[in-house]
Amino acid sequence: xxxxxxxxxxxxxxxxxxxxxxxxxxxxxxxxxxxxxxxxxxxxxxxxxxxxxxxxxxxxxxxxxxxxxxxxxxxxxxxxxxxxxxxxxxxxxxxxxxxxxxxxxxxxxxxxxxxxxxxxxxxxxxxxxxxxxxxxxxxxxxxxxxxxxxxxxxxxxxxxxxxxxxxxxxxxxxxxxxxxxxxxxxxxxxxxxxxxxxxxxxxxxxxxxxxxxxxxxxxxxxxxxxxxxxxxxxxxxxxxxxxxxxxxxxxxxxxxxxxxxxxxxxxxxxxxxxxxxxxxxxxxxxxxxxxxxxxxxxxxxxxxxxxxxxxxxxxxxxxxxxxxxxxxxxxxxxxxx
Numbered sequence: 001x002x003x004x005x006x007x008x009x010x011x012x013x014x015x016x017x018x019x020x021x022x023x024x025x026x027x028x029x030x031x032x033x034x035x036x037x038x039x040x041x042x043x044x045x046x047x048x049x050x051x052x053x054x055x056x057x058x059x060x061x062x063x064x065x066x067x068x069x070x071x072x073x074x075x076x077x078x079x080x081x082x083x084x085x086x087x088x089x090x091x092x093x094x095x096x097x098x099x100x101x102x103x104x105x106x107x108x109x110x111x112x113x114x115x116x117x118x119x120x121x122x123x124x125x126x127x128x129x130x131x132x133x134x135x136x137x138x139x140x141x142x143x144x145x146x147x148x149x150x151x152x153x154x155x156x157x158x159x160x161x162x163x164x165x166x167x168x169x170x171x172x173x174x175x176x177x178x179x180x181x182x183x184x185x186x187x188x189x190x191x192x193x194x195x196x197x198x199x200x201x202x203x204x205x206x207x208x209x210x211x212x213x214x215x216x217x218x219x220x221x222x223x224x225x226x227x228x229x230x231x232x233x234x235x236x237x238x239x240x241x242x243x244x245x246x247x248x249x250x251x252x253x254x255x256x257x258x259x260x261x262x263x264x265x266x267x268x269x270x271x272x273x274x275x276x277x278x279x280x281x282x283x284x285x286x287x288x289x290x291x292x293x294x295x296x297x298x299x300x301x302x303x304x305x306x307x308x309x310x311x312x313x314x315x316x317x318x319x320x321x322x323x324x325x326x327x328x329x330x331x332x333x334x335x336x337x
Contacts, residue, residue, distance in 0.1 A: 058110045062087040075187050078157055079173055085128040088114055094136040094175070094192050104145045104163075107131055111168050131170040136192050138174055198239065278303040282311050 032047035039045055064085050073080050090107040092098040111131045118124045135142065138153075138161070146153045151165035159177035163170040179187035185197035189204050241249055277288075278300045285304055293301055 056113055058088050059091050060089040075184050082171055084130040087130040087132055089132040091134045099135055099139055099141055107133055108166055126168055129168050131168050134173045137176045
């Protein structure tokens with residue numbers, strides 16, 4: 001048995017598939033000629049017609065895992081229970097021209113293409129493949145599309161509808177209604193409703209700033225920190241400080257910075273009379289009598305004594321220096337005489 005390397009096996013497989021396709025195409029030509037000959041005069045037969053300019057590509061494929069969910073859904077709360085083993089989801093943006101004629105049929109065809117592809121791998125029942133159309137609102141174009149196909153649009157819970165008559169379970173999620181029902185500011189970004197949450201706006205601006213779609217991915221720690229800094233910088237001051245304790249708001253500020261802009265009575269507001277005494281200027285404290293100080297609480301007396309003692313220690317070097325300077329001047333004067 002001859003072993004072929006990976007590249008050689010790949011070339012061999014491609015050559016085999018190309019040969020099979022060429023053989024199939026060879027049968028197409030005579031059959032096309034046969035159809036053209038036998039067709040009535042009011043029919044036209046066209047062979048090898050491209051049905052799409054680009055290869056079909058679903059917006060989203062959602063796979064249901066076998067394990068139980070460790071956390072509940074954060075949005076579209078009611079939708080997830082209706083999803084089967086595989087879901088083909090088509091999303092239409094809140095732009096007015098987003099949903100066009102043929103979009104619903106295209107979603108159904110994508111489901112059929114996925115189903116046909118999976119037939120070669122495993123058995124997927126029709127009820128295990130779900131189709132979901134997410135739109136900002138149900139438009140006349142969508143209603144006309146459903147009616148044209150002979151299907152029915154049935155309302156479910158607020159924000160959701162089901163299209164009956166399709167070969168696969170097919171649901172419609174209406175973002176305008178869902179975001180109001182769930183009170184989700186993030187979901188409002190994808191609706192026609194105004195968004196007031198600055199954090200939601202900053203999140204959307206991150207994805208839109210380059211003018212092209214970014215691929216969803218996990219942030220690194222550094223990227224997450226940078227995103228949070230940008231987000232906090234866009235918030236108003238009152239939102240930045242919301243939830244912080246008073247000491248957390250003032251952390252890192254010098255005492256004079258904390259009191260800057262306050263009137264004298266505002267600086268002393270909330271202090272008890274004895275606390276006011278402890279914070280009087282040193283000149284005033286030195287003038288207080290010992291009998292008055294003894295009437296104050298013990299903690300206040302200790303604080304006053306500490307301040308006076310610290311001031312005394314701080315002035316001793318200056319007194320000694322001044323005394324030394326005065327002695328030197330006196331000596332120079334005597335020597336001059």
